Amino acid sequence: MNVAVVGAGLTGCLLACYLARRGLDVTVYERRSDPRAGTPERGRSINLAISERGLDALRRIGLEGQVMADALPMRGRMIHPVDGPLDFQPYSHDGEMAINSISRGALNNTLLDAAEAAPGVKVRFGHRLTGLDPATGAMTFATADGETHATADVVLGADGAGSAVRGELLAHRGIEESADFLDYGYKELTIPAVDGEFALDPGALHIWPRGTSMMIALPNPDRSFTCTMFWPTGGTASFASLSSPAAVERHFRTHYPDVVALAPTLVEDYRHNPVGLLGTVRCAPWQTDGRVGLIGDAAHAIVPFYGQGANCGFEDVVVLDRCLDETGGSWARALPLFERRRKENTDAIAEMALANFIEMRDKVASPVYRLAKGIEHRLERAFPGRYVSRYELVSFSTVPYSQVKRRVRRQQQLLAGAGAALLAGVIVAAVAGIRRTS
Numbered sequence: 001m002n003v004a005v006v007g008a009g010l011t012g013c014l015l016a017c018y019l020a021r022r023g024l025d026v027t028v029y030e031r032r033s034d035p036r037a038g039t040p041e042r043g044r045s046i047n048l049a050i051s052e053r054g055l056d057a058l059r060r061i062g063l064e065g066q067v068m069a070d071a072l073p074m075r076g077r078m079i080h081p082v083d084g085p086l087d088f089q090p091y092s093h094d095g096e097m098a099i100n101s102i103s104r105g106a107l108n109n110t111l112l113d114a115a116e117a118a119p120g121v122k123v124r125f126g127h128r129l130t131g132l133d134p135a136t137g138a139m140t141f142a143t144a145d146g147e148t149h150a151t152a153d154v155v156l157g158a159d160g161a162g163s164a165v166r167g168e169l170l171a172h173r174g175i176e177e178s179a180d181f182l183d184y185g186y187k188e189l190t191i192p193a194v195d196g197e198f199a200l201d202p203g204a205l206h207i208w209p210r211g212t213s214m215m216i217a218l219p220n221p222d223r224s225f226t227c228t229m230f231w232p233t234g235g236t237a238s239f240a241s242l243s244s245p246a247a248v249e250r251h252f253r254t255h256y257p258d259v260v261a262l263a264p265t266l267v268e269d270y271r272h273n274p275v276g277l278l279g280t281v282r283c284a285p286w287q288t289d290g291r292v293g294l295i296g297d298a299a300h301a302i303v304p305f306y307g308q309g310a311n312c313g314f315e316d317v318v319v320l321d322r323c324l325d326e327t328g329g330s331w332a333r334a335l336p337l338f339e340r341r342r343k344e345n346t347d348a349i350a351e352m353a354l355a356n357f358i359e360m361r362d363k364v365a366s367p368v369y370r371l372a373k374g375i376e377h378r379l380e381r382a383f384p385g386r387y388v389s390r391y392e393l394v395s396f397s398t399v400p401y402s403q404v405k406r407r408v409r410r411q412q413q414l415l416a417g418a419g420a421a422l423l424a425g426v427i428v429a430a431v432a433g434i435r436r437t438s
């Protein structure tokens with residue numbers, strides 16, 4: 001049995017490690033050159049937040065310790081208002097639980113090393129999939145030396161949001177696909193270390209919520225921060241609207257005043273760094289005939305506002321592995337089972353990720369939100385394990401995403417009921433008091 005994994009990104013490399021443990025012959029095809037050999041291609045975010053779902057997947061193959069060695073735990077959000085003091089909001093009721101800022105490049109390299117070291121795994125860099133016959137597993141690749149061909153018993157597309165494998169399934173098998181792009185994009189900026197030290201608290205994910213725009217910053221092991229600014233891609237208040245260095249500086253002085261002093265290359269970063277697109281990709285089915293399947297962003301790319309895309313891709317790998325266990329290694333049964341188990345969960349996190357954008361850019365700064373969070377943390381302390389916030393269930397547990405949605409809805413109904421009962425009690429007592437005094 002030989003398996004082709006298309007894409008040596010985060011999901012593809014981890015998948016290769018898991019498949020190797022099953023004694024399969026795995027070839028990973030990657031369009032880029034080896035990122036360990038030179039300057040890695042700049043694509044997505046420089047760093048990302050890895051939380052329990054991702055760590056669980058790494059732990060199962062003994063990689064958690066190595067990945068976590070350079071991780072920077074972030075125990076809450078640090079809110080930066082336009083003026084006034086910073087506001088730290090812990091992620092968990094005990095203030096102890098953390099998501100981890102990890103270098104994307106380092107994580108990918110660790111996974112590549114692990115995949116290449118696994119018996120039966122070969123990685124072919126500089127191989128861009130350009131054609132696939134889903135019926136036979138025959139693949140065509142563009143390489144520096146021209147076109148080359150290969151065939152596999154099973155082909156797994158781990159080639160990201162713009163998946164070529166998904167494109168081939170679309171062309172040959174008429175699968176359904178939707179790609180909903182936000183009218184927001186993102187741009188990365190840098191806050192360097194100051195005298196070898198972090199310029200901001202490295203124990204928090206920093207947020208500058210500004211209503212229709214926002215910026216976040218995550219710490220890096222070299223003591224710098226990578227800021228990601230989210231803003232509309234078009235219109236009068238958008239990335240396109242700042243056309244001169246003076247306009248960029250003015251905008252930051254008005255909306256992100258504390259960043260100006262900390263980011264000496266702000267204007268150059270702004271002018272030279274590209275605007276990335278953000279969107280949600282949904283498709284179905286994820287597989288055909290148990291021979292070709294999709295996984296990770298290739299099956300379900302989501303917006304990054306819950307910090308779950310890679311975590312979710314890693315969790316996919318664990319679930320697929322479990323499906324192979326349960327079907328005695330039959331791909332014909334495991335791939336449909338994987339899709340049945342996973343689709344409602346990836347749909348659920350796609351929805352929660354979109355909702356979290358509004359929470360981060362808008363709500364976190366409001367006193368009502370802070371009050372609600374305070375009450376939520378108190379409830380979590382009063383009913384440990386019985387009342388758990390959405391954030392904790394998503395980031396610090398492996399409870400399936402769809403169950404998280406259902407459970408949070410039940411909790412909110414109970415809370416609304418309790419609130420209504422409390423209010424009714426207060427009204428009855430007040431009416432009784434009025435009657436007594438009149």
Ligand code: FAD
Pocket residue numbers: 006007008009010011012029030031032044045047048049050127128129130158159160161162163164165186228276295296297298304306307308309310311312313
């Ligand atoms: P990718 O990372 O896209 O990897 C796909 C691989 O396939 C690449 O190596 C690519 O070169 C290769 N490839 C593509 N086409 C071909 C082809 N035709 N032939 C061969 N190879 C091909 N997730 C989190 O969990 N936490 C975060 O904090 C977080 N922050 C994010 C911030 C931003 C700004 C963005 C945009 C995303 C963020 N994500 C985060 C999401 C995360 O980056 C993705 O979910 C994750 O990278 C998906 O991994 P993947 O391996 O499925 O796809």
